Amino acid sequence: MIPLRLKIETDAVDPYVVRLRSCEGMPEPLANVSSLDAALATADGEKALFTGAAGSLHLFGIDPSEVDGDVVFVVPWRKTAHRLIRANSRHNTLLITERCDQLCVMCSQPPKKQHVDMFPFFETAVLLAPENSTIGLSGGEPTLFKSELFEFLRKTMKQRRDIDFHILTNAQHFERDDRAKLRDLDLSRILWGVPVYSSDSTIHDHIVGKPGAFDQVRSNLSLLCEAGAKIELRTVLMKPNAPGLLDLARFVTAALPFIDTWAIMQLENIGYGRKNWHSLFFDNSLGFDLVSKALDFSISRGIDTKLYNFPLCTVPADYRAFAPSTISDWKRAYVEDCVDCSLRNECGGFFEWHPKVHGYGRFGVA
Amino acid sequence: MKKRFFAIPSLIAAGFMPIESAAMPLATTGDGGKTKSLFDIFKLDHKYTLAGHTSHSSHSSHSSHRSSSGGTYYPPPADSAPAYQAPAPAYQPPIAAPAPAPLATLPGNANRFKEIVFQVQFAMLAFGYYNGELDGTMSPEMRAGLLRMQSDYNLKVTGTITPETLTALGIVAN
Numbered sequence: 324m325i326p327l328r329l330k331i332e333t334d335a336v337d338p339y340v341v342r343l344r345s346c347e348g349m350p351e352p353l354a355n356v357s358s359l360d361a362a363l364a365t366a367d368g369e370k371a372l373f374t375g376a377a378g379s380l381h382l383f384g385i386d387p388s389e390v391d392g393d394v395v396f397v398v399p400w401r402k403t404a405h406r407l408i409r410a411n412s413r414h415n416t417l418l419i420t421e422r423c424d425q426l427c428v429m430c431s432q433p434p435k436k437q438h439v440d441m442f443p444f445f446e447t448a449v450l451l452a453p454e455n456s457t458i459g460l461s462g463g464e465p466t467l468f469k470s471e472l473f474e475f476l477r478k479t480m481k482q483r484r485d486i487d488f489h490i491l492t493n494a495q496h497f498e499r500d501d502r503a504k505l506r507d508l509d510l511s512r513i514l515w516g517v518p519v520y521s522s523d524s525t526i527h528d529h530i531v532g533k534p535g536a537f538d539q540v541r542s543n544l545s546l547l548c549e550a551g552a553k554i555e556l557r558t559v560l561m562k563p564n565a566p567g568l569l570d571l572a573r574f575v576t577a578a579l580p581f582i583d584t585w586a587i588m589q590l591e592n593i594g595y596g597r598k599n600w601h602s603l604f605f606d607n608s609l610g611f612d613l614v615s616k617a618l619d620f621s622i623s624r625g626i627d628t629k630l631y632n633f634p635l636c637t638v639p640a641d642y643r644a645f646a647p648s649t650i651s652d653w654k655r656a657y658v659e660d661c662v663d664c665s666l667r668n669e670c671g672g673f674f675e676w677h678p679k680v681h682g683y684g685r686f687g688v689a
Numbered sequence: 690m691k692k693r694f695f696a697i698p699s700l701i702a703a704g705f706m707p708i709e710s711a712a713m714p715l716a717t718t719g720d721g722g723k724t725k726s727l728f729d730i731f732k733l734d735h736k737y738t739l740a741g742h743t744s745h746s747s748h749s750s751h752s753s754h755r756s757s758s759g760g761t762y763y764p765p766p767a768d769s770a771p772a773y774q775a776p777a778p779a780y781q782p783p784i785a786a787p788a789p790a791p792l793a794t795l796p797g798n799a800n801r802f803k804e805i806v807f808q809v810q811f812a813m814l815a816f817g818y819y820n821g822e823l824d825g826t827m828s829p830e831m832r833a834g835l836l837r838m839q840s841d842y843n844l845k846v847t848g849t850i851t852p853e854t855l856t857a858l859g860i861v862a863n
Contacts, residue, residue, distance in 0.1 A: 347827075347850040348805035350862045366848040367836060368829025387849075388802070388827040396762060405762050411799060416755050418762065441762060459755045491755060516755070549727070651755065 324675050325412075325653035329390070329404040330383040331397060338398045339377050340407070340447040345391040359451055363387050380404075394451045396444055407448045408458070414651035415452075416459030417445050419472065423464040425493050426532035427518075429559055429596040429603055434463055442468075442475050449479040449486060457487040466496040473504045480509055489555075491516040494543040495536060505550035514583065515547060516555045521564045522574035530563060544579060554582040557631075561590055561603040565613050572617040576624035585621055587614065589632040593676045600678070608637035608685035615642060635670040637683045643669075650674055660687055805862055806831075809850055812858040813838060 344356065345363040356362055361375030371387035373380040380397065382390070382404070392410025397403075408415045419441070423434035449458060465472055476488065494517045497505075517540065521527040524537035547554055556575060560568065568587070575585055590596055590604055607614055614630070621628045622645075630638065630646040638646050648671035657672040658681060664670070673681065803825035810831065813819035818834040832848045839846045844853050855862050 345849070348802055348809070348855070348862055349852065350855070351852055363849055364847065366832050368832045386827045386829075386832075388806075391802075398762070414755070439762070461755055489755065551727075 324656070325409075326385065327406050327653060329385060329395065329406065330402060331404045332381040332383075332402055333397055333399050334378045335380075335397065335399050338396065338444070340394060340396050340444050340451070341373075341375060341377055341380070342392065342394045342451040343373055343380075343382075343387070343390045345371075345387045347388060347391075359447065392453060394448045396441075396448070407445070408452045408456070409653075410453050412652055413457065414459070414653065415456065416461050416651075417441070417448070418462060419445075419460055419465035420463040420467055422467050423462060423493075424467065424495060424533065425464070425536060427595070428530055428532065428563075428599055429561060429590055429594075431591045431594045431596055432463070433594050438468075440468075440471070442471050446475060446479055450482055452483070452486060455485045457489055459489045459491070461491045464493055464495070465490060466492045466494075469496055469501070473501075473508070476508055476513070480512060484509075487512045487514070489514045489516060491557075493518060493531070493536070494540050494547065495533075497543045497546050499546065502546060502550045505547070505552060510551050510553065514553050514555050516557050516586075517544060517547075518557045518559070519544075519571070519575075519579075520558055520561075521567050522571045523567055526564055526567060530561070541578070544582075548581045554579075555584045555586055556582050557586045557588060559588045559590055560605050560607065560614065562605050563603070565605045565610065568613050568617040569620060572620040572626075576621055576626055580624070580626070583627065585626050585628045586631045587617070587628065589630075591632065591674050591676075592678055593674065597676070600682075604682055606637075606682060606684050607633060608683040611639055611642070615639070618642065618645060632671060632674070634673060634681075634683070634686070635666045636664070636687055637685065647671070805850065805855075805860070808860050809855070809858060812860060816858070 340359070341361045342357075342359055343363070344360050346352075347363065356375070358376040361373035361377065361380055364372045364374045364379075366372070366387050369383065371382045373382060373387070377397075390406070390409075393406050394408040394410075395404040396407050398405070407417060420438050421432070421435040422438050423430075426434070452458060460472075480486065480488075490513060492515060494515070518531070519527065519537075519540060520530045521537075527537040527540075528534050544554065556579065558564070558568075558571065564571070575582065589607065590600075592600055592604075596603065618628055618630075628645065629649075630642070631649040633646045635643050635646055643666075648669060650671040650673070654675045655672050656675045656677070657667065657670075658679070661667055661670075661672065806827060807823060807825040810819055810821075810823050810825070813831075813834050814823070816838065818838040819831060821828060821830040835850070835854065836846055836848045838844075838857075839848070839851075839854060842857050844857060845851065847854075852862075
């Protein structure tokens with residue numbers, strides 16, 4: 324697993340954001356180092372020393388060549404640097420808050436009450452990101468801090484016109500007045516990932532643990548559409564909502580034809596997803612007809628439909644084209660049986676924390 | 690203006706209106722035309738739509754699950770000692786202009802670096818400062834070898850692949 328936290332020591336007192344530059348193997352020393360860069364000075368087998376305007380930073384346990392270009396958030400008193408943006412990754416996500424107004428039965432990152440405002444640091448981080456990055460914003464529920472979020476997007480998108488955002492939100496908190504603010508943003512560069520689990524409001528509300536959530540998300544999806552937002556609908560497939568997947572497909576094609584993508588997602592075994600695994604995990608390798616009917620229906624109606632986090636061998640061959648490799652690099656793993664698989668390079672594999680007894684009835688080398 | 694007038698009803702006819710907006714007024718709502726109309730909003734998307742949802746969208750072709758971000762930035766100690774409430778971080782002043790240059794990540798960058806490391810490993814092997822794998826990746830053995838080599842050759846001792854190290858090893862980087 325790729326480490327997201329690095330062990331460091333620094334003489335600084337306050338936390339700060341800095342971009343690490345190792346720049347080895349260059350014909351000349353690095354030119355135009357910004358005040359937000361720290362350049363590699365020395366390295367031995369144990370630690371590397373980076374120096375910059377913020378002082379010196381000792382990095383332990385990882386070779387500096389692996390963090391070249393990474394934007395890190397340094398917390399001196401914890402002797403920790405968080406890799407906010409890894410230069411060679413497509414899966415960078417900023418955690419806006421840990422608060423949430425929903426309590427989903429399979430939440431991978433159960434919410435907490437405390438909130439630390441990280442927006443000033445995130446602004447700096449985005450300005451330092453590699454060219455043409457897509458940056459994820461997640462939580463918790465990012466729109467609980469809606470005005471700060473809009474301001475953050477307005478500022479960073481103006482300064483970095485090459486950057487796209489992918490924002491995960493339950494869409495519970497948009498109001499009609501927000502349309503103007505949304506339209507001020509370049510909405511072609513933002514993809515809003517919004518979860519809808521069922522076309523039956525009772526089931527949806529039960530899964531997200533909030534009465535009235537379905538009606539709210541339905542009306543706010545309209546609002547996002549009116550503003551011209553790009554929407555990725557996200558449906559985690561589980562025992563409670565799998566039987567209604569075809570009905571959901573009908574709902575999506577009839578009521579939400581304006582969405583960009585519909586992502587049907589396999590469950591992640593962490594957080595509440597782990598706790599409730601046995602009552603939630605739906606084995607698509609045996610019950611794929613539920614999925615294929617919904618998939619056939621929505622695709623035939625012109626909805627770009629995808630399967631996220633499905634190991635390819637659990638999906639019938641005809642449907643594998645709809646299952647891109649979606650598990651983020653830093654939490655992707657394969658099981659022993661995968662060694663000889665011809666599809667390994669195209670397959671997203673498993674989440675690192677998936678149980679060794681993977682739960683798929685039909686599984687194996689393809 | 691005519692085009693604009695007819696475009697909105699045709700969007701409705703094509704099912705592009707959100708479910709609760711069926712009664713969308715066609716006239717602009719007296720804000721002096723500052724608000725973008727639906728026509729304006731969707732007009733911008735045409736290039737994207739015509740491209741068939743594939744060429745532009747870096748999102749869907751490389752979509753990320755992105756459900757959890759790998760934890761909090763102020764985590765309680767792992768050994769579940771009483772959670773230490775971190776003080777709110779000091780506000781970082783806004784970035785003074787000019788903004789830092791974005792990092793250009795050219796597609797070949799990683800490979801080019803690997804190629805250089807490979808050459809350095811080969812040269813160090815030849816000079817007797819390295820006898821590990823020739824794999825193009827930096828390692829503690831490589832760092833130790835570089836330190837010794839730089840010291841022996843009276844170069845600045847950094848343990849890193851500096852320009853003068855490359856010159857000393859007879860490697861041309863470009």
